[in-house]
Amino acid sequence: MVVAVLVLVAGCGRGHKADLVNGKTLFVQKCGSCHTLARAGTKGIQGPNLDAAFQEARAQGFGSSGIKGVVLNQISHVRKNSIMPLNLVKGDDARDVAAYVGFAAAKPGKDSGDLATAGQTQVSSKPAVEKNGALTIPANPTGALAFQYNKANATPGKVTISMPNQAPITHDISIKGNGVNVQGPRVGKGGTSKISVNLKPGTYTFYCSVPGHEAGGMKGTLTVK
Ligand code: HEC
Structure with missing residues (x-):
């Protein structure tokens, strides 16, 4: 199913320079409680594991921008009665989140540079x-x-x-x-x-x-x- 949608939306979202740091930060805060995504360090289980969901698309060479298109489409076209909230992120934020998932899903390895620390959850160092x-x-x-x-x-x-x-x-x-x-x-x-x-x-x-x-x-x- 993912692959069919990919073909339809692969061309969307051009003309915006994605801010992956913002995308990752928002993903951890707003999506990670329901979705597992290894590079983001999230382990939610209420929605599909996004590494698994895009494994085949990645393997078939759809690439980051194709996956980004599917994610962007999902954010604003959540099916009726889904527990996934509609338009949880909007505009450039939505494009950034989608770009980050496109970058990270089913991609082995770890984030580096500024991305490595983005989205890290703040926990007090004291008890x-x-x-x-x-x-x-x-x-x-x-x-x-x-x-x-x-x-x-x-x-x-x-x-x-x-x-x-x-x-x-x-x-x-x-x-x-x-x-x-x-x-x-x-x-x-x-x-x-x-x-x-x-x-x-x-x-x-x-x-x-x-x-x-x-x-x-x-x-x-x-x-x-
Ligand atoms: C409350 C839980 C919840 C939250 C929060 C949530 N989702 Fe989902 N998501 C789901 C569920 C459940 C599905 C399965 C399909 C459905 O119900 O429509 C899903 C489906 C998806 C899919 C399609 C995966 C596939 O296998 O085709 C993508 C992509 C996705 N979500 C991305 C996101 C992003 C990005 C965010 C944050 C902006 C997010 N989700 C926030 C629960 C959630």
Whole structure:
């Protein structure tokens, strides 16, 4: 199917000099929670793996601009009832995202130069610290699969863990390990997922239980002592 569409749209999108750094950054923030793309480091599973989707097209020599055309077309012509949001990126941003996927999909190796660091998710270098029984671990606000901390510290006893969510996608805060297994309510943008747990000294994993999000990187280590 991809190949048929390729022939139709291969000529689109000329006349705009693609900014691949912008394209990669936006891809990680807006597309990566649903799509795996190795060079972007994203591992979403709700949509097709884009390396796999364009493997054959790449092998048949359609090239980056052909793939870009398919991606651009998909962004603005999402099928009815798809979970993929329509026009998630627009104008030059859409062209940049499509150009980056065209550049990166099914292409072995790693990004280099400015592209290597583009789209890297910001995670605090410090741990989140519990205070008076409250621990706050916000979701990454951009839509990347990450919390703003990947480490947290707490003292033993009852702790309420809150995850304010400013991301455009649904997340929760959940915790497992050391005899505990609690999943928080899933909340959309503007909501806060909250759980109360009794913690003993030891190590736990905090994560988001939305399918694919933990595997995509949305997790961290909570140390209680
Ligand atoms: C909420 C999840 C979600 C998000 C976010 C999302 N997609 Fe998708 N995407 C899907 C699903 C599911 C499909 C499968 C086809 C369908 O449902 O229409 C898909 C299909 C595609 C396809 C076609 C792949 C094929 O096999 O033909 C491309 C290309 C694509 N998406 C690119 C993107 C880009 C670029 C973005 C970011 C601007 C994005 N998607 C954001 C869920 C998502």
